[in-house]
Amino acid sequence: MKPRHDTEKLALERAAIREFIRLFNSRHSVKLRLLYQHDRPDAVLQTSRGDKLGVEITHLFYDAAEAKALLGRPDGSLSGPVTLAHLIAQLNELIKRKESKKMAYDPAYPISLLIRNASPTFRLSEIWAARDHIRKPNDSFIDTWFLTRDGTPDWKLMNLDDLHTAGG
Template sequence: MTDGHNDEKLKLERAAVRDFIRLYNARHDVKLRLLYQHDRPDAVLQTSRGGKLGVEITHLFYDAAEAKALLGRPDGTVSGPVTLAHLIAQLNELVRRKESKRQAYDPAYPISLLIRNSSPTFRLTEIWAAREHIHKPNDVFVDTWFLTRDGTPDWKLVNLDDI
């Protein structure tokens, strides 16, 4: 990984965790704050009760061409027909990949998974309508959060464990 790519990854993760903390704190009595960014998990938060929570962060894109274009590095490739089923398959693959890597993380505190939907292709209402096709995360994470938009610039936070 180049330093530029690593810096970009850290910035994306910091933006995601800040949005997560803001939305989480607006709905919960126990508040969270960022202690530090880390590797495995990507962020460590502190609760208002003094505990720690690790957060593994991943970004959902429709495909590699969309990711490159949205990150300002278009390569000229074009996606095939755009379908919600493909985005759900990408989401399910992300969840399975993160589940398989969980054992390498620090077991000193619980870990949540945060998936930031970076794809503007589908809205929360469309994704939520297909929720029966979303892979329910296993118990390696205490929570699996989905950060997305629903046709506005505002981020929404959904707990995928509620599906």
Template structure:
């Protein structure tokens, strides 16, 4: 039960960051209708259009995830390289694409990826954009949320790269 609640809290935080950034940049404002399991959240535009969102968090590796979630005290002494983070990003996109094939929804679905790794920011990812897996059209958007050396969150649609 603890893992489920933690996952739900992480997803709620990610969707709130996304909605704030989206509403700052687009006229057709969004709001959270509810969280659920398939897809992770359901949002509604001001014009009443419904959209589902799948949410995932990107960590450099499992040890970083454990450390950042308070489950490990170890310090990663390995040299971190952006290519490894992008390989993990690509796996996340592909896994979520396979997952939504089993969804029976009457509305489109977008993907939100929240970069939780403090090792790399938005500019690091964009500099290596040619390595990012190109989504196969199952999602309306693939929104990437990341910081970039500050506490401010940034948002980019990876399908627009």
């Protein structure tokens, strides 16, 4: 039997990849489907052209206290002053950490990075306003996707590779 953490992580990743596929397919002529989940990368997809695409999935939380609380394991610790700058710093650190780990992944197919914003602290519109402070992803991943909400239950999908080229 898998430890609770592994089962929980797999469920979080599956939810993120399903939402990613749904949103991606609604906007692109080349469709994606989940082939399987595993480690390094977390998911392997297949395009409607028959190509494989790996997806490394990570979740953005404001801090460890928020992550524990949102996952149903509050430990009583409190966050300091809540600032957008802190969330952006967390996002930049996630991007940097995942890029450095990418070297250990299967190079048999291209790999995208999917960052799911699990923090309800800030909306997409607020994060978008601070886009100049978000670290531009390097070329480690073919794409860097950001899955988040904007004050509604609906998920939004942005490609962070286009972040600094988009109009403001």
